[in-house]
Amino acid sequence: MFNEVYDVIVVGAGHAGSEAAAAAANMGSKTLLVTMNLQNIAQMSCNPAMGGIAKGQIVREIDALGGYSGIVSDTSAIQFKMLNKSKGPAMWSPRVQSDRMRFAEDWRLLLERTPNLDFYQEMVAGLLIKNGKVAGVKTSLGIEIKSKSVVLTNGTFLNGLIHIGDKSFGGGRAGEKAATGITEQLVGLGFDSGRMKTGTPPRVDGRSLDYSKMVEQPGDDKPEKFSYLDITKPLKKQRSCHMTYTSELVHDLLREGFDRSPMFNGRIKSLGPRYCPSIEDKINRFADKDRHQLFVEPEGWNTVEVYVNGFSTSLPEDVQFKALRSVVGFEQVKFFRPGYAIEYDYFPPTQLKHTLETKLIEGLYFAGQINGTTGYEEAASQGLMAGINASLKVQEKDSFILKRDEAYIGVLIDDLITKGTEEPYRMFTSRAEYRTLLRQDNADLRLTPKGFEIGLASEKRLRRMEQKHNDAEKFVEFFAATSVKPEDVNPILESKESSLIKQSDKIFKIFSRPNVTIDDMRKLQVVEEYIEENNLDDEVIEQAEIQVKYSGYISKEKNNADKLTRLEYVKIPDNFDYSQIKSMSFEAREKLKKIKPVTVSQASRISGVSPNDISVLLVYMGR
Structure with a gap:
């Protein structure tokens, strides 16, 4: 190992590092994944969930390109929800509650089965640089490992500092030491660096909670899945989450500790995520609100550990405990561990190219929280793109860049390197100007051909996408070509309080009405027969419905994108x-x-x- 020259070395094995290593290795590059602890590969450091608003679209894009996050999200899921289903399909966002231990295990086993991928456990203390190019890494033991490119995915570990009340100690995550050496070297080479903050809530013993006092939050009646491949299956059974609320009493108890809060006494100077504030920040910023939601999320199928979503805090542990015991359903709560805040180094992403390669050092790539982002999904997508581009560069092939009208991943990276960020960047649907085109249902149609072309997505994945595309197109053509008589369709229209037709009309025109759904259309014998004869699955049926009902919006947005992208050339x-x-x-x-x-x-x-x-x-x- 130590005498080899690797094509790609990935430093860090979180979500970004895992995707980067998998992508580079699957594209044929000899890859080494170096991490401080091999037991913590793809650890869910914060909430046990994948997806959500805009984040779910990113996971589906990663899957469509040939990444692993969608597959692992499916195999380790304990609950599935399609968020925003009451809105238009551009807003639909898949989310799973995950089994934290199974998620990390499934990721590790997938990586171990990936050809061209080696592993090594140690801290990387510095980079080998020769003539403005990266040449490998140097470990804390002084071992030099040579490579043609390096991807840094250090997460919150670079000079990480953990805060709980008036206590502070070095660490990259609870129970793990910080990484040192890299920031100092990069600053010495001319890079700008900064500090950011994130936080996490207490983990509690589910046996000490009274769920009868909370509101149950079950999964979808008909759960779907993330991966477009058929190697994963939708859940047959699910675990419920629960919801409860803080109160004025809880807020008063938390305020008692504000003078010992590192957020308010000046010990934390860096900015945290605007859209995922700590509980003390919420109380301070939204003083008019007398309560805030708390989501009580199980950490897995069998464990009793529970994540208290919405109660992220760095207040002293005694204040956390006293306040949480005043929350309905938490009167007898027992802590597994208190919440904490963590400060860490990041490098403003305007120092990167669209490939995520640094402008200063050739062959050096940054991905994940080192670029100022927050969230597993944002990190994973950057890792995937950095791994792809590091591999392509070593193979002397053209770089791979996604545009803003092609993927949320393209929006994310373009935002980072063009606008930069001074607070942890989180993806939202509102950040994408072409979100009608960038739906979660069509990520495979948008990206799988591209993934196949660069050698990452498999031929099996491509053929499955082509089959879905062809079946959906033919189904839409069937609607456009087939007429229906008034006596057949008017009873359906009457039940929907929609205007009746007086003569035969095309199904496409009727189906285009806002309040008419595919379930309504399936009441027509001719439609149901077509579905059965052609053995159409739910994915194809949903795709055809979207194409019919939103064809005008999709065409208009595509025209706008085409006009604006002329300047890209x-x-x-x-x-x-x-x-x-x-x-x-x-x-x-x-x-x-x-x-x-x-x-x-x-x-x-x-x-x-x-x-x-x-x-x-x-x-x-x-x-």
């Missing part, structure tokens, strides 16, 4: 001298010089660059 020459453009604003010149956009479209998305600045740039470029 207007390349800005390397080392373009913005200082010569005197008619451009000073702020725009400074931002453009710092970020060095590759295309005019990317330049237009940089904060501080106005449409007028872009017009000047185009004129100056002779367009």
Whole structure:
């Protein structure tokens, strides 16, 4: 091992590192995954769940490209929910509650079965750099391991500092030491670094809770799954979550500890996730609210450990315990461990290219929380893309970049490297301007051909996607070509309080009505016969329904995307001298010089660059 020259070394085995290592190895690159503890591969450091609003779309995109997160989410799921089902399909977001121990085990076993992948347990203390290129890593024991590229996925471990009340101690996660050496070396090489904060709630003993006082939160009646492959199956049984609330009493008890809170006494100076605030932050920011929801989430099928979602905190442990015992259903609660906050180093992502390769050091890639993001899904998608691009670079092939109209992953990476982030970045559907195109149901149609082309998605996966696409297209054509008589369809329309038809009309036109569903259409004998004769599964039927009911919206958004992406093809020459453009604003010149956009479209998305600045740039470029 120590004498080999690896194609790719991945540092860190969280969600980003696991996807990066799997992608690089599956694409034929000799890969080494180095982690401080092999027992904690793909550890769910925070909540035991995958997916959610926009995050579920990302997991399906990872799966469509040939990554592992969707498969593991399915095999370790204890509950499935499709969120936002009452809204349009652009908002539908799959989410699973996971068995934490099974999730990590399934990930490790998948990685161990992956060819071209070696493992090594030790802390990486530095990088080997030669002539501006990465040449490998150096461990804390002084061992040098050579490689052609390195992907850093250090999570919260870089100089990690854990806070509980007035106590602070080094650590990358509860019970694990921090990683040192890398930040100092990178800063010495000219990188900018910063500090961010995240937090986690207490874990409690489920045997000490009174669930009869809480509101049960069951999974979907007809659970679906994440992976497009048929190697995973929807859940047959599920575990319920529960919901309860804080109260004014709970808030008063928590306020008693605010003077000992590292958030309020100045010991924590870094910013935490805006959209996942701690309980003390919620009480402080939303003083008008007399209660907040708490979701009581089981950590697995058989364990009694429970995650208290919504009670993230760094208050002293005695304050946490006293306040939580005043929550309905938690009167006799026993702690497994208190909640805590953690500060860690990150590197502003404007220092990266779209491939996630650093601009300063060739062959060095950053993925995950090191780039200022928060969330398993955001990290995993970056790891996948960094692993893909590191492998392609070593193989001297073209890089792989997803555009904003092609994937949420494309939106995420473009946001990071174009706009940067000063607080932990979390994905939302609102961040994507083309979310009608970027639905969770069509991630395979969008991305599997691309994954197959770069050698990551299997031929089996491609053929399954093509079958789904063809079946759905033919089903839509059937609706457009088949007419239905008034006497057959009017009873259905009457039951939906929809206007009746007076003469035969195409099913497509009737089906396009907002209040008419596929279940209504299946009451027509001709439709049900078509489904049975062609053996159509639920995925194909859902895809056809979306294509019929939202065809106008989809076409309009596609046209808008096509118009705007024309600027993606207007390349800005390397080392373009913005200082010569005197008619451009000073702020725009400074931002453009710092970020060095590759295309005019990317330049237009940089904060501080106005449409007028872009017009000047185009004129100056002779367009």
